[in-house]
Amino acid sequence: MQILLLALGALLILATPVVAVLPGPVGIFTFAAGLALILRNSRWARRRYARTMRRFPRTRALSDRALRRPSARRRRERAGIATSSVDLEVVHR
Numbered sequence: 001m002q003i004l005l006l007a008l009g010a011l012l013i014l015a016t017p018v019v020a021v022l023p024g025p026v027g028i029f030t031f032a033a034g035l036a037l038i039l040r041n042s043r044w045a046r047r048r049y050a051r052t053m054r055r056f057p058r059t060r061a062l063s064d065r066a067l068r069r070p071s072a073r074r075r076r077e078r079a080g081i082a083t084s085s086v087d088l089e090v091v092h093r
Contacts, residue, residue, distance in 0.1 A: 002041045009037030 012034030020027030038045050053060035064072030 005037050005041045009034045009041070012037065 012030050014034075016027050016031040016034070019030050039049055053063065061072065061075070064075070
């Protein structure tokens with residue numbers, strides 16, 4: 001099953017340039033879905049992604065926020081920054 005999901009993720013990433021010509025942001029979502037599948041099912045890809053995110057902290061912050069990762073919320077809470085109503089609910093609990 002894991003190999004099938006990896007293959008599907010790779011297929012979605014390879015299909016991104018083809019669907020990018022369609023109107024709307026279809027290519028962005030296709031790429032994001034493929035990347036998510038690969039990162040969830042490949043230890044090598046997760047390590048590589050983590051290494052890249054440590055090297056480029058601004059990119060890490062943007063991707064964490066875009067993926068709505070718990071680590072992004074924790075970093076904002078430590079910094080005392082609440083940027084949305086969801087974050088405000090968490091901070092005020």
